Structures are given as C-alpha cells and as structure tokens.
Amino acid sequence: MEEPRYKTAKQHMEVNWHAIVKIDTDIPAIDAELKEKATLVARVGSMLLFVGTSAWRVRSSMNKVSRTLGISSNVDIGLTTLTYTCIENDHHYTQTVVLPTTGVNTNKLMLLEYFVEEFQEKASEYSTKQFHEILDKIEAEKGNYEPWMLGLASGFACGAFTFLLGGGLMEIIFAFLGAGIGNYVRKHLLEKKITLLMNVIIGVATACTAYVGSVKLCEWIFNLSPTHHAGYICSMLFIIPGFPLITGGIDLAKLDLRSGIERITYAMLIISVATLTGWVTALIFNFNPDDFPELDISTPVLIILRVVASFIGIFGFSMMFNSNLFMAFCASVIGMFSNVLRLELTDELDIPSGITSFLGALTSGLLASIIGKKIGLPRISITVPSIVIMVPGMFMYKAAYFIGLNDTSTGILWLGKTILVVVALPLGLIIARILTDSYFRHRS
Numbered sequence: 470m471e472e473p474r475y476k477t478a479k480q481h482m483e484v485n486w487h488a489i490v491k492i493d494t495d496i497p498a499i500d501a502e503l504k505e506k507a508t509l510v511a512r513v514g515s516m517l518l519f520v521g522t523s524a525w526r527v528r529s530s531m532n533k534v535s536r537t538l539g540i541s542s543n544v545d546i547g548l549t550t551l552t553y554t555c556i557e558n559d560h561h562y563t564q565t566v567v568l569p570t571t572g573v574n575t576n577k578l579m580l581l582e583y584f585v586e587e588f589q590e591k592a593s594e595y596s597t598k599q600f601h602e603i604l605d606k607i608e609a610e611k612g613n614y615e616p617w618m619l620g621l622a623s624g625f626a627c628g629a630f631t632f633l634l635g636g637g638l639m640e641i642i643f644a645f646l647g648a649g650i651g652n653y654v655r656k657h658l659l660e661k662k663i664t665l666l667m668n669v670i671i672g673v674a675t676a677c678t679a680y681v682g683s684v685k686l687c688e689w690i691f692n693l694s695p696t697h698h699a700g701y702i703c704s705m706l707f708i709i710p711g712f713p714l715i716t717g718g719i720d721l722a723k724l725d726l727r728s729g730i731e732r733i734t735y736a737m738l739i740i741s742v743a744t745l746t747g748w749v750t751a752l753i754f755n756f757n758p759d760d761f762p763e764l765d766i767s768t769p770v771l772i773i774l775r776v777v778a779s780f781i782g783i784f785g786f787s788m789m790f791n792s793n794l795f796m797a798f799c800a801s802v803i804g805m806f807s808n809v810l811r812l813e814l815t816d817e818l819d820i821p822s823g824i825t826s827f828l829g830a831l832t833s834g835l836l837a838s839i840i841g842k843k844i845g846l847p848r849i850s851i852t853v854p855s856i857v858i859m860v861p862g863m864f865m866y867k868a869a870y871f872i873g874l875n876d877t878s879t880g881i882l883w884l885g886k887t888i889l890v891v892v893a894l895p896l897g898l899i900i901a902r903i904l905t906d907s908y909f910r911h912r913s
Contacts, residue, residue: 472829473568473761473816474836476816479569480568480569481568484566484606485685486508486512487598487601489504489505489508490508490597490598490601491519492710494596495596495597495598495642496596496599496874497592497593498538498593498595498596498597499537499538499539499590499592499593501596501597503555503557503560503561503562503596503663504550504562505597506535506538506539506540506545506555506557506597507540507542507553507555507564507634507738508532508561508597509538509600509607510531510534510535510538510540510542510553510555510614511531511551511553511564511566512601512604513530513531513534513551513581513584513585513604514527514528514530514531514544514546514551514566514607515551515582515638516577516581517530517545517566517569517578517606518549518551518571519573519574519719520572520573520574520575520577520578521571521572521573521574521578521579521713521716521790522578522716522721522729522849523716523719523723523728523849524546524646524720524725524728524729525703525720525723525725525909526548526584526724526849527544527546527551527698528544528763530581530582530585530892531544531553531871533544533585533588533589534588534707535744537588537589537592538592538904539557539603540556540557541555541556541557542554542555542556543556545727546716546727546728547728547731548571548710548713548728548731548734548735548878549567549569549570549571549725549731550565550566550567550568551563551566551570552564552566552879553565553566556598557672559846561605562578564826565811565841568666569686570905571713571735573712573713573790573791573845574612574790574791575787575790575791575792575854576613576792576793576794576796576849577607577611577791577849578848578850578908579793579796579847579910580610580847581607581849585602588600595840600724607683611909612791612793613788613791613793614788615793616653616656616660617653618695618788619656619788620649620652620653620654620694621784621790621896622652622784622785622790623648623649623651623652623653623707624644624645624648624649624785625645625654625781625782625784625785626644626648626706626707626781626782626783626784626785626786626789626858627633627644627645627647627648627703627704627705627706627707627785628641628644628645628648628703628776628781629778629779629781629782629783629785629858630644630703630706630858630862631644631700631703632774632778632865633779633782633808633812633858634703634761635700635761635764636700637697637762637764638759639693639697639700639762639815640697640699640700640703640761641700641865642683642704643645643680643683643684643697643700643701643704644680644700644701644704645681646683646704647676647677647678647679647680647701647703647704647705648676648679648703648705648706648707649705650675650676650679650706651672651675651676651677651704651705651708652672652674652707652789653670653674653681654660654671654672655671655675655708656670658671658672665739666742667736667737668872669708669742669743669746670742670746672707672708673705673742673743673746673750674746674750675709676704676708677701677704677705677750677751677754678709678746678750678754679704679866679869680700680704681701681750681754681756682703684697684698684701685717689802696762698756698757698759699756699757699758699759699761700746700761701750701756701852702747702758702863702866702867703863705743705746705747705862705866706862706863706886707786707789708739708743708859709739709740709741709743710735710736710739710855711786711860711864712790712853712855713732713733713735713736714732714733714736714854714860714891714894714895715857715860715895716732716849716853716858716895717729717730717731717733717735717736717895718733718891718894718895718896718899719895719899720732720897721733722895722896722899725801728804740865742868743871744865744866744869744870745869747866747868747869747870748854748870748873750805752900753759753764754772758863758866758867762853765800767802768817772809772813775808775812776805776809776811776812777805778807779801779804779809779858780801780802780804780805781801782804782858782859783800783801783804783808783854783855783858784797784798784801786854786857786858787801787854789801790854792850792854792909794864795844796840796846796850796851796854799840799844799846800850800851800852800854800855801852801855802838802840803833803837803840803851803852803855804833804855804856804858806832806836807829807830807832807833807836807855807856808829808858808859809858810824810825810828810829810832811825811828811829811859812825812830821889822861822884822886822889822890823889823890823892823893824861824893826889826890826893826894826897827893827894827896827897828843828860829856829897830856830893830894830895830896830898830901831897831898831900831901832897832899832901833852833855833897833898834852834897834898834899834900834902834905835901835902835905836855837851837852837855837901838889838901838902838905848902850874852898852901853898856894856897856898859892860891860893860894861886861887861890861891864883864884864886864887864890865883865887867879867880867902868880868881868883868884868887872884883900
C-alpha cells in the first residue's frame, strides 16, 4: 500500500553534503578544491543558523573557517536561508541554502562553537570528508530531555514566572499544571512535524484549558475563591519566543537588517497567534487578566523568594532551549541576580520598566562575559536564557486582550510598555558586549 504523501514528500529538499565531497581522497581541507571548501563553510553556517544563533555569530564563524581555508566569503543571512559566495584567486562559488524551519538548541550551538574554535588546528590534517563526518555527529545529536521532562521544565518555569509577576501559591500551582501539559502536548506535535501555527494554537489552548479546568475543579471540590483567574496568562508564557526576539534586536544593531527583521517578524507571528488564542480561550471561559491580589510578604523574604524563583524559572527555560545542566545552571546564576535587580529597582525606586530591563540585561551581559571566559561556554548560550524571563509576556497578552475588546487606550498602554522592554533587553546585551569585546566593538 502506498504511503500518504505527507509522510514521504518534503517541502524543503535536503542537501546531500557528502555528494559534493570527494570520498576517495585524504587531501587536507586547506588543499581541497574551492567547491569542497565552500560547501564546508556553508554547512557550518547553516547548522549555526538552524540552532537559532544570531546572524553576527553565523557570519563570524563562517569567516573563521574561510580564513583558515585560504578563501574569502560573503554571506547574506535570513531567518532560514543564507546565500553565500566563496572566492579563491580568480574562481568563485555561489550557493543558496534553505532550512526547513528554525529553532533553538544551545547544546548544538556549543558543540558547533567548539568545532569552529578547533578548526584552525585541524584544517591541515583533516580532509573535508572528515570534517563533514564530525558535523554529521553534531547534527545527529538528540535532545537532552524527553517531552515529559520539557513539560516539567516549562511547568516550573511558568510557575516561577507567576510568582515573579505577583501570583500566589494557587496561581503558581495552576500555572505549573497548565504550562506543563501545554508544552508536553506541543513537543509531541513538533515531533510529528505539525506546522508552526497549529502547534502554537494547540499548545496555548491546551495550557489555558488545563489552567481553567484545574481552577474550576478546585472551586467545585474545595469551594476555592474565584480570585485566581488572572494566572491563566502565565500558563501560556512558555510559548513566547524570547530567543529570536532578542537575537533579532542584536542583528538590527549590527545592521544585519534582513536577519533582524525576519527574526522579529517570526517572533511577532508566534506572539500574535498565541495571544489571540489565549484571548479567545479567556472569552470562552469568561476569565479576565485582572491584577493578582497583593502578597503579604516582607521585603527581605520577598527578595529571597525572587532569587529562588528567578533561578528556577531561568533553569526551566534553559532546559527548553536544550541547554545541558551545567549551561542551565550558569545561566540561572547570572539571571537570578540581574532579574532580582530589575524587579527591586522597579518596586523600590519606581524606575520605569524599560530602564530596569535595560539595566538587568546589561548586568547579565557583563556577568556572562566574566563567567563565559572562565568556563569556556558560548556567551549567547548563557546571556539570552538568563534574560528570557524578563521578556514581557504578560504585557503582550494584555495588549492583545484589551485591543480585542475594543479598549484601545488600555491596549495601546500595554503595547507601549511591551515595546520599551523588548527594545531595552537586546540593547542591554549589546552595550555589555561592546564594553567587553573589542572585536564586537569595532566591527559592524
């Protein structure tokens, strides 16, 4: 019986990298033909692009490999495509590589960074075929966590996020359940290659429904007060694409306009679909994004709890980015200080959220620069996860909710707050990088 077409036909055909390489030779890569050198450069760049890193890092890595191989390369980078030309003497080779999708995988990013750093030492000994075999192993690396583990990670992350936004114990528990179930379902949809918008809609709807169902069940069994409805927003915050939102801002700052615009467009697409799904779910179940009841906690205790919640939240989000446990720990240590600093500046000194977000991101960037050099981790793999918890997911949802109800003035107020924070976060990382990295400081 013939298999269904969707199981056999791919919209984006794969590139057979090995077909371009001469398999019967052990000539070192630096002495290979231009076509083989260019193909190796392209594969490194496309793999880095696939794991979600910024265009700046993709180009920088391709340049390092090219210089080692004795060729020049120019590349135009988008969200899922790169077009490059490699030049050697009077010969040139041009190719376009298109990726089927994009995502975030900080573990593979780390392995690719190590590959690029070690490339110069090995280029005079390894053939292009051997380098492709190393890249094959990196490409074949499976995720560090099973779907149920990622469900728990998102549950803990969103539960911690709930507390940081002002939620109490019951809201934390319900957000944990909603986010855990929602992300677990979404991971299974991703494994089955369900298209982007559908897995976002189903994931968010599942999370919100699980939250609502848990609240209603407790109201019915335990006569729970109906003051815990606001936390349903927190159950869907795992879907907010903080990584492309932040790397998109970095790309714009480095004049990689195509990549920056495409990344931010991609992030806005997910945010729009997610917030509209949450809004429709709220209308169906008659839930409103009210403010959380005031928590009766002293300032010293609140600071300690915020430190703990920030650590847990960032650790959970790092796991969702496929960071290994050490990377997740480092990002969490950095983020718990910078995020609590941000929150305390807002609460105690009444500094606007845009400024405190900038200072929080700046602190994360400076700490990551110090720690990253000592432990040998790629800076982006710990800086971005450490500030993802600062991305204003609740502001985004409230903006969509009130605009959807034709309360335009309130919606635009929340939208304005969102824009200020979203601009401030990558700006803080950029300033930190400018202050600590002379190569980044002097090049566009």
